[in-house]
Amino acid sequence: MGAETIAVADAGPILHLNEIDLIELLNIWNQLLVPKAVWAETAGAQRIPATILATLKGLTVRQVTPENLEQFIRQFHLEALHAGERECLYLCKNEDVSLLLTDDLAVRRAAKRLGIRPVGSLGVIVRGYRLGKLSLLEARTYLRALQHASSLFVTPEIVEIAIRQLE
Amino acid sequence: MSITDYLSSLTQVTDQKEEHILAQALEIGLRQMWREEMLARYLRGDISREEAIELVGIEWVGLADEQVDAVLEDIHWALKQ
Numbered sequence: 001m002g003a004e005t006i007a008v009a010d011a012g013p014i015l016h017l018n019e020i021d022l023i024e025l026l027n028i029w030n031q032l033l034v035p036k037a038v039w040a041e042t043a044g045a046q047r048i049p050a051t052i053l054a055t056l057k058g059l060t061v062r063q064v065t066p067e068n069l070e071q072f073i074r075q076f077h078l079e080a081l082h083a084g085e086r087e088c089l090y091l092c093k094n095e096d097v098s099l100l101l102t103d104d105l106a107v108r109r110a111a112k113r114l115g116i117r118p119v120g121s122l123g124v125i126v127r128g129y130r131l132g133k134l135s136l137l138e139a140r141t142y143l144r145a146l147q148h149a150s151s152l153f154v155t156p157e158i159v160e161i162a163i164r165q166l167e
Numbered sequence: 168m169s170i171t172d173y174l175s176s177l178t179q180v181t182d183q184k185e186e187h188i189l190a191q192a193l194e195i196g197l198r199q200m201w202r203e204e205m206l207a208r209y210l211r212g213d214i215s216r217e218e219a220i221e222l223v224g225i226e227w228v229g230l231a232d233e234q235v236d237a238v239l240e241d242i243h244w245a246l247k248q
Binding site (some may be wrong): 124126130154155156162166 | 237245247
């Protein structure tokens with residue numbers, strides 16, 4: 001598996017971090033691979049301006065070969081997942097990327113089954129804090145913002161559990 | 168869609184009276200609010216897992232546990248060197 005300077009991103013963390021004005025934190029990865037289906041679900045569906053995604057210096061949109069994807073879905077029983085989620089998992093395996101950014105529990109389960117480490121938006125913020133991109137105060141503020149200012153479904157209690165781990 | 172739009176649409180597609188739909192909505196909403204409050208109490212440590220399971224069922228408690236595990240896994244990874 002490749003080094004963790006590369007990640008594949010599902011739509012969730014892109015949208016949720018953008019909703020709290022923290023999308024630039026995704027620049028902590030030198031390369032951020034986004035499958036075409038995720039691009040379609042985000043910029044393509046105008047849920048985020050393409051100009052904002054263009055500010056991510058390592059972002060690369062990848063086209064997935066439909067035949068290979070279909071075989072992959074059948075092989076690993078991923079029929080219940082959405083198009084973007086399936087393509088993310090395929091990209092991770094096909095391009096030897098060990099890290100998948102996702103906020104979906106079903107995708108997390110599938111990723112772990114495939115030997116891929118899933119990380120959600122909360123984890124991205126904490127990583128930003130660990131790498132010195134955010135102060136402790138900023139990390140706490142953004143973690144709480146995920147709960148009240150983004151469309152991510154997370155309860156205040158879970159956010160507070162995360163914050164307690166930082167202190 | 169606004170709340171009024173939902174109500175209007177539901178009366179049409181279900182062929183039920185507004186007051187019946189509003190009564191159902193109130194019951195569903197209250198059940199959900201109660202469940203979320205019980206899960207919050209469980210996550211705060213105010214009630215035990217067994218009590219939470221008795222109150223809201225194993226599926227919801229399992230989901231809450233999975234969310235907590237996911238966050239703790241993320242943080243463990245994020246705080247490493």
